[in-house]
Amino acid sequence: MHDEPNDAYRPAGLLPAGLRPRVIAGARRGYHSSPLTAPALDRVRRDACLALLRDAARALADRNGTTHWWPYLTAEAAARLAPLYPGDPVRLEDDAVIPLPGIDFGAYVASLPSRRRVGVRRERREFAAAGLDVRHLALADCAEEAGVLLSGHQRDHGHDRDGVDAMTGLLRRQAASMGGAARVVTAYEGRRMAGFCLYYHYAATTWIRAVAVDRTHPAPHLYFNLMYYLPVQDAYAHGTRALHAGMTTIEAKRRRGAEVSGLYALADRLPGPGSGL
Missing domain, CATH: 3.40.630.30 (Gcn5-related N-acetyltransferase (GNAT))
Structure with a gap:
């Protein structure tokens, strides 16, 4: 991304200092992201697919002199991807779902x-x-x-x-x-x-x-x-069977029955020169 008008997707305000990726893996909009792997895959094959996906995103970023990141990963997706990346997931927001x-x-x-x-x-x-x-x-x-x-x-x-x-x-x-x-x-x-x-x-x-x-x-x-x-x-x-109520005003959502989980970001290694936003 050469220009990001949505502050909630600008890495400068979300990630630790020094991390300024310009390639987004996952969803650019919607504040909800997860890699798309077939549900029937066993763990070994799923993890191999995730590694290939990371390598593809890394290669694209390398060609453009930058790095990549995953914004607004669900807790499950962050746990699956975290072993493939340096550093720990960064918690960005809370996410609310009301069971019905x-x-x-x-x-x-x-x-x-x-x-x-x-x-x-x-x-x-x-x-x-x-x-x-x-x-x-x-x-x-x-x-x-x-x-x-x-x-x-x-x-x-x-x-x-x-x-x-x-x-x-x-x-x-x-x-x-x-x-x-x-x-x-x-x-x-x-x-x-x-x-x-x-x-x-x-x-x-x-x-x-x-x-x-x-x-x-x-x-x-x-x-x-x-x-x-x-x-x-x-x-x-x-x-x-559920109403996804999203981020912000979390306490109001809890009062109406919401279950709350985290949304996370993962970023690849430190960017090279000239890659900051």
């Missing part, structure tokens, strides 16, 4: 501690009393409205470069690429979108990808319902 037991939302609530059950029921009740219109849409049907809210969310978190055009373009491209798999749950106040959550059902998990609300027109517990409760309901309807 049973067959419906009631089973999810029942799995929480008693105090949290009361809180969840209250947050849902007060949100429902606000009378917002909850709609389940394809992303293609609301990308422009969602892009406006997402740009405001990014701006509130210090990402001034993520303007309306950039965020709308991002969502449009995602809608075009993912089609009907790009699902959105929204809350409308009249004709105005008050908030949205974009998520994907994949394998046994529902993956949250973007959430934003209109902070200028707050509704009771709008964020919590869009981020957790409404996607959980749809996850049960779709038959998935």
Whole structure:
């Protein structure tokens, strides 16, 4: 990478001093990465494949006068790759997944501690009393409205470069690429979108990808319902067994039943001259 606009993928702010890789192995986006090896491989063959993968990434980096790294590895992936690299994995973030037991939302609530059950029921009740219109849409049907809210969310978190055009373009491209798999749950106040959550059902998990609300027109517990409760309901309807809630605000996710694990980075040997970002 010659230029990385996302600070969360800039190695200068994430890795120890002296490590400035410019080749990324694994996923460049999504804050979740793991090498793709066949599940049926025995350990010896899997480790041999991982060594070949490391060597291929190292060769590509060598040709460009730099090194490579793996950002946002799951704990399992980091443990498998760590023996192939110098130094220990660097913990970057915590990652939250909410298990979905049973067959419906009631089973999810029942799995929480008693105090949290009361809180969840209250947050849902007060949100429902606000009378917002909850709609389940394809992303293609609301990308422009969602892009406006997402740009405001990014701006509130210090990402001034993520303007309306950039965020709308991002969502449009995602809608075009993912089609009907790009699902959105929204809350409308009249004709105005008050908030949205974009998520994907994949394998046994529902993956949250973007959430934003209109902070200028707050509704009771709008964020919590869009981020957790409404996607959980749809996850049960779709038959998935977990909600991937991602990084940040970890304690809020723990209070809603999340199990937390680490996300790690591994970097190859020290770079040569001229390889720093």
